Amino acid sequence: MEPGEIHALLGENGAGKSTLMNVLYGLYQPDEGEILVDGKPLKLKGPSDAIGAGIGMVHQHFMLVPVFTVAENIMLGAEQVRGGIAGFLDRRRARREVTEVSERYNLRVDPDAVIEDLPVGIQQRVEIVKALTRDVDLLILDEPTAVLTPQETEELLTVMRSLKAAGKSIVFITHKLGEVKAIADRITVIRRGKTVGTASPDASRDELAALMVGRNVRLTVDKAPATPGEPVLEVTGLVVDDDRQIRAVDGVDLTVRAGEVLGVAGVQGNGQTELIEAIMGLRPVLAGTVSLVGDRIDGWKPKKVLRAGVGYVPEDRSVDGLIKEFSVAENLVLDIYDRPPFGAGLALKPDAIAASAKERIEQFDVRTSSADASVGTLSGGNQQKVIVARELSRPLKLFIAAQPTRGVDVGSIEFIHSQIIRERDIGTAVMVVSSELDEVIGLADRIAVMYRGRIIGIVGPDTPREEIGLLMAGISPDVAHERNTDAVPGDGPATDGSPASGPGSASEDEA
Amino acid sequence: MSTMAVPDIAVAPVDEGFWTRSRKVGITLLGLGLLAAVLFGALATNQQARFTLSDDAAGAALEINGTIGAILFGIITIAAGAALLAGVPKRWFLAVLGIGLVGFVLSFLCWQVSAAPAGQNFMPLVNIIRGTFILALPLIFGALAGVLCERSGVVNVAIEGQLLMGAFSGALFGSISGSVWVGLVAAALGGAFISLLLAVFAIRYLVDQVVMGIVLNLLAVGVTGFLYERLMQTDAAKYNSAPRFSNWEIPLLKDIPVLGPALFRGNIFLYLGLLLVLVIHIGLFRTRWGLRTRSVGEHPIAADTLGVKVLRVRYRNVLLAGVVAGIGGASYTLALYSFTKNMIGGKGFIALAALIFGRWNPTGALLAALFFGFADQLATYLGAISSSIPSQFLAMLPYLATILAVAGLVGRVRAPAADGKPYIKG
Numbered sequence: 001m002e003p004g005e006i007h008a009l010l011g012e013n014g015a016g017k018s019t020l021m022n023v024l025y026g027l028y029q030p031d032e033g034e035i036l037v038d039g040k041p042l043k044l045k046g047p048s049d050a051i052g053a054g055i056g057m058v059h060q061h062f063m064l065v066p067v068f069t070v071a072e073n074i075m076l077g078a079e080q081v082r083g084g085i086a087g088f089l090d091r092r093r094a095r096r097e098v099t100e101v102s103e104r105y106n107l108r109v110d111p112d113a114v115i116e117d118l119p120v121g122i123q124q125r126v127e128i129v130k131a132l133t134r135d136v137d138l139l140i141l142d143e144p145t146a147v148l149t150p151q152e153t154e155e156l157l158t159v160m161r162s163l164k165a166a167g168k169s170i171v172f173i174t175h176k177l178g179e180v181k182a183i184a185d186r187i188t189v190i191r192r193g194k195t196v197g198t199a200s201p202d203a204s205r206d207e208l209a210a211l212m213v214g215r216n217v218r219l220t221v222d223k224a225p226a227t228p229g230e231p232v233l234e235v236t237g238l239v240v241d242d243d244r245q246i247r248a249v250d251g252v253d254l255t256v257r258a259g260e261v262l263g264v265a266g267v268q269g270n271g272q273t274e275l276i277e278a279i280m281g282l283r284p285v286l287a288g289t290v291s292l293v294g295d296r297i298d299g300w301k302p303k304k305v306l307r308a309g310v311g312y313v314p315e316d317r318s319v320d321g322l323i324k325e326f327s328v329a330e331n332l333v334l335d336i337y338d339r340p341p342f343g344a345g346l347a348l349k350p351d352a353i354a355a356s357a358k359e360r361i362e363q364f365d366v367r368t369s370s371a372d373a374s375v376g377t378l379s380g381g382n383q384q385k386v387i388v389a390r391e392l393s394r395p396l397k398l399f400i401a402a403q404p405t406r407g408v409d410v411g412s413i414e415f416i417h418s419q420i421i422r423e424r425d426i427g428t429a430v431m432v433v434s435s436e437l438d439e440v441i442g443l444a445d446r447i448a449v450m451y452r453g454r455i456i457g458i459v460g461p462d463t464p465r466e467e468i469g470l471l472m473a474g475i476s477p478d479v480a481h482e483r484n485t486d487a488v489p490g491d492g493p494a495t496d497g498s499p500a501s502g503p504g505s506a507s508e509d510e511a
Numbered sequence: 512m513s514t515m516a517v518p519d520i521a522v523a524p525v526d527e528g529f530w531t532r533s534r535k536v537g538i539t540l541l542g543l544g545l546l547a548a549v550l551f552g553a554l555a556t557n558q559q560a561r562f563t564l565s566d567d568a569a570g571a572a573l574e575i576n577g578t579i580g581a582i583l584f585g586i587i588t589i590a591a592g593a594a595l596l597a598g599v600p601k602r603w604f605l606a607v608l609g610i611g612l613v614g615f616v617l618s619f620l621c622w623q624v625s626a627a628p629a630g631q632n633f634m635p636l637v638n639i640i641r642g643t644f645i646l647a648l649p650l651i652f653g654a655l656a657g658v659l660c661e662r663s664g665v666v667n668v669a670i671e672g673q674l675l676m677g678a679f680s681g682a683l684f685g686s687i688s689g690s691v692w693v694g695l696v697a698a699a700l701g702g703a704f705i706s707l708l709l710a711v712f713a714i715r716y717l718v719d720q721v722v723m724g725i726v727l728n729l730l731a732v733g734v735t736g737f738l739y740e741r742l743m744q745t746d747a748a749k750y751n752s753a754p755r756f757s758n759w760e761i762p763l764l765k766d767i768p769v770l771g772p773a774l775f776r777g778n779i780f781l782y783l784g785l786l787l788v789l790v791i792h793i794g795l796f797r798t799r800w801g802l803r804t805r806s807v808g809e810h811p812i813a814a815d816t817l818g819v820k821v822l823r824v825r826y827r828n829v830l831l832a833g834v835v836a837g838i839g840g841a842s843y844t845l846a847l848y849s850f851t852k853n854m855i856g857g858k859g860f861i862a863l864a865a866l867i868f869g870r871w872n873p874t875g876a877l878l879a880a881l882f883f884g885f886a887d888q889l890a891t892y893l894g895a896i897s898s899s900i901p902s903q904f905l906a907m908l909p910y911l912a913t914i915l916a917v918a919g920l921v922g923r924v925r926a927p928a929a930d931g932k933p934y935i936k937g
Contacts, residue, residue, distance in 0.1 A: 027816065027936075048818025063813035065806050066928070076806050077817030079799040087799035 003137070006164055008184035008201075009173045010208060017173045017190055021140045024171075025057040026050040048077070056131030057140040062123050064130075066116035070109050071095050074130045101132050105162060120269075121152040128159065139163065140171045145179055149267050150437075150469030157183050177205045221442040223421045228445070229258035230293075232429035233279070233398050237288035240271070240278040248274035250453035251288070256398065256429040261420065263444025263461070264433040267472050271453035272433045273315060276402050280312050281305045293397060306335055311391035311423075313384075315402035315433070321387045324376030328368050329357035331375045332390050356393075364389035365415060381412030388416055392423060399423050402433045417443060437468060533604055537595025540611040544592050547618035548585025555581040560624040561633035564769050568633060577625020584621060587614035627896040639888055640773035644781060645847075647884025649674055649855070651784045652839020653862025654869060654876035655791055656702075656832040660709075661871060662795060663828035664808040666931040668724025669709050671859025672731030673833050677702040677840025679735040682850035683743070685753030685841075694753050694845050695838065702837020703830050705731055710829040714822055717933040728859070736852045743850060751849050756780070780842035785877075787835065792873040804828055808927035811934040821934050864913045871927060883909045 011017045022028045024035060026044035034041045037053055044050050050057075064073050071094045080090040080097075098111040107125050115123060124144060131139055141160075145153045160170055160183055174180060180187055180201065187199045189211040197211050233256040240249035249271040256262045266272055277283040279290050281302040290298040297305055306312065314320035322331050333342045333353050341352040357371040366385045368378055375383055384404065391399065401420060405413040420443060424430045434440050440447055441461050448458045449471040457471045555577035563572040575583075591611030599607055624634050653670040660667035667673075680701030685694025705727050712718040743751035756778045764775040774781070795801035803824055806814040811821045836859075844850050861883055868882075869875025886909040894902040 025816070046818060047816050051818060057816070059816065063810070063816045065810040065813055067809055068806070072802060073813075076802055076814065077819050079802060081799050088797055089799060089802060 006170045008180040008187045011190035054137040056136030058127040060143040064115045071111040120147045138169045142173045149473040151473045221417045226260040226445040228260040231255045234291045239287040240274045260445045261430040263440035263447045265440040266450035268435045270450045309397035311396045311399040313401040327372045329371040360389045381408040398429045400431045540592030544588030551622040552582035555622040556625045558625045560621045580621030581618045584614045584618035631896045637773045642888040643884040646887045647880040649858045650862045650880035654865040656836035657866035659832040662808045664929040666720040669727040672728040673702040673705045673836030674840040675731045675855045677837030678844045681841035682753045682844035698841035699834040699837040703833035706833025778846045788877045
């Protein structure tokens with residue numbers, strides 16, 4: 001690392017980027033090897049040594065105490081105190097320090113705001129201020145853009161440039177190629193815990209991607225144009241609260257037709273989770289209706305919804321999708337274990353379960369030592385394939401996949417995407433919710449963008465990313481989209497034009 | 512995109528509907544007030560209800576006609592309830608609630624005191640307040656031990672055991688040495704011993720903290736019971752006759768009417784308990800120690816990334832909790848009684864309830880402990896004036912109130928986020 005340099009660390013999920021940086025920050029101890037700072041080896045026993053050596057880190061999951069104020073979070077661990085051994089906190093000084101640093105680097109934060117009330121973009125800013133008050137020379141940003149809207153990402157890149165101008169070095173960890181090319185001075189690519197190459201930011205996206213995964217990958221999903229049929233899922237005026245009884249879905253209307261993929265894009269936490277859970281019967285519907293091929297299904301129990309021909313890939317596989325201690329075979333029949341041929345009366349039929357498991361492991365390319373291995377021992381990608389296999393083994397009318405490829409390796413992503421498209425092509429209505437905009441754009445025939453519990457716009461997949469980005473930030477479609485006629489503010493009925501005229505036709509005209 | 516539109520999507524306000532918490536409490540108070548004014552008013556006799564202001568029963572007293580008093584205080588509760596229903600500013604909520612509850616209790620007392628047999632129809636306020644504090648004292652120490660422990664993220668179900676061990680070692684070493692001070696130090700160490708076991712097993716060996724706490728309580732009962740039978744019962748004069756702290760009168764303060772004789776002629780434990788509430792409250796919210804303690808109890812990983820030694824903070828706090836609870840146990844054996852088997856008798860668990868009722872806050876815990884102490888004292892008093900209400904029924908009420916409080920009637924109760932979760936580095 002050179003002073004005043006932005007060094008991007010590029011690699012897939014699980015390539016070892018975060019682990020490497022946690023070692024550098026003193027959280028993990030290295031088994032071998034050493035860290036050199038200014039030519040001298042550095043031994044880090046803990047984060048305080050790293051801070052002392054001028055290394056600061058903004059973690060992927062923010063390291064902020066939610067019930068503390070900004071100032072309390074920033075002073076924690078490096079408190080200014082008065083009164084000798086009693087150690088009274090000098091809050092005024094802490095507040096002043098926060099204001100000073102945030103003014104110097106143009107990172108505005110209110111020192112007295114409580115963290116849990118702040119949006120993620122601001123929380124991240126607090127993290128950066130926290131590192132800067134500790135006088136770091138090297139700042140590690142671990143996947144800083146994962147939770148940001150495209151506009152917030154732009155702001156972050158601006159902040160990074162001004163830090164660079166102030167002589168700070170930055171390690172920028174990401175798996176997003178666009179951002180790397182936009183800001184990095186030097187790029188190191190990591191794969192399976194090894195450095196596989198360094199590149200300059202002029203390298204092409206394909207080159208970088210090939211370095212990351214070790215072979216050429218398609219960044220797009222192959223699919224034929226959709227042939228949408230009758231409406232399968234119709235949601236009107238849906239209102240749902242989240243766990244804290246705060247309105248999460250606030251009057252959503254949408255329609256998914258047979259043979260099309262509706263992608264739901266949006267920054268996480270804008271009601272996507274609650275929308276799907278309400279459709280699945282996992283969360284009470286406070287107002288509005290949900291219909292499946294004409295039948296009202298709101299108020300149904302999840303089991304009844306599943307039996308009515310709905311397949312569901314929940315967003316967190318380890319919590320909602322699988323029982324980790326159960327075997328692969330058992331997990332494959334979690335939804336229909338009580339039905340023939342897998343169960344009869346009180347008894348399970350182990351032979352039938354085993355036979356079907358063998359078949360599906362083969363069909364869905366699940367890499368496991370055996371059907372009896374517990375699911376928890378599989379890699380993330382293979383766990384996800386088990387869920388997809390289970391859900392797609394029934395005849396479906398509607399298939400809902402939430403974050404279908406989160407934390408999944410590239411090979412499995414390709415496979416899961418192709419399975420989703422295959423399901424669409426046999427005439428199932430498909431709804432894909434993902435916080436990865438690329439995934440939504442790649443899979444969807446229509447894209448609904450959610451913002452603060454509402455569908456703020458429905459657009460074709462060829463809509464420029466920036467426009468979708470503005471929608472994700474809540475910039476209303478009339479303005480964001482003045483030139484594009486197939487975006488309609490909010491409501492369902494008006495979306496008719498898009499599916500009928502084929503995906504993205506309006507955007508094509510414009511192009 | 513030069514003309515960025517301001518997002519004009521209205522944020523839906525959190526709509527609680529008409530029945531906000533304040534209104535729900537209001538309607539409850541209104542109901543209680545009606546009950547008090549009508550029922551207590553009807554049952555009260557036309558005699559004077561006397562509330563004496565000094566230790567002398569014949570001395571100065573506040574007096575009110577029983578029927579009038581019961582109805583009047585009932586109306587105050589109704590008024591408080593109506594005010595909450597109509598809507599008061601948020602910062603007045605607690606004050607109005609307090610007035611309403613006090614009105615209800617006073618209405619009840621007017622009935623009870625006026626209906627008592629002649630010669631007993633007075634209530635000695637000094638004794639009641641003093642008794643309240645004495646009964647609340649182990650709860651205060653116990654709940655503070657809970658605050659210290661749980662604010663750093665370790666669940667302390669072992670308060671009962673810590674109190675008991677403190678009481679036992681205070682009695683034993685106080686007796687052997689003949690010195691109250693040696694007894695006090697021994698009591699602190701006894702509580703800390705139980706805490707040490709809790710800390711090592713919960714922090715180092717990641718044993719479930721609730722299970723560990725229960726086991727430690729049983730251990731404390733077993734060990735002290737065994738030694739009591741083998742040692743103290745065989746030679747009580749040598750092993751179970753600890754000297755006791757005498758009462759200290761505090762100059763000036765002791766002359767305040769009612770409160771002076773009730774609170775400022777007490778023993779060291781009373782003063783120490785109140786002082787500790789203050790010290791721990793300030794410590795928790797105004798010092799470096801407190802900030803670190805709370806951060807470790809809320810988000811230990813964040814604290815770790817800033818160089819706070821999570822495990823060290825937890826060990827220290829759990830041990831401090833043991834010291835505090837141990838002293839609390841000694842408030843029995845070095846001031847009031849000699850040691851008997853299982854003499855804490857569940858007060859540690861009530862302290863746990865006070866901790867939750869007081870929302871993991873030292874001052875809140877103090878108020879909750881006093882509330883329990885008062886109910887306890889009231890039950891005793893009503894027994895003494897041969898009340899028509901079974902005293903067991905009264906003794907039950909505070910716990911009913913706790914269940915309602917913890918169930919969310921008095922607002923959302925939020926434990927420290929990492930309470931009970933072991934921290935594993937890396």
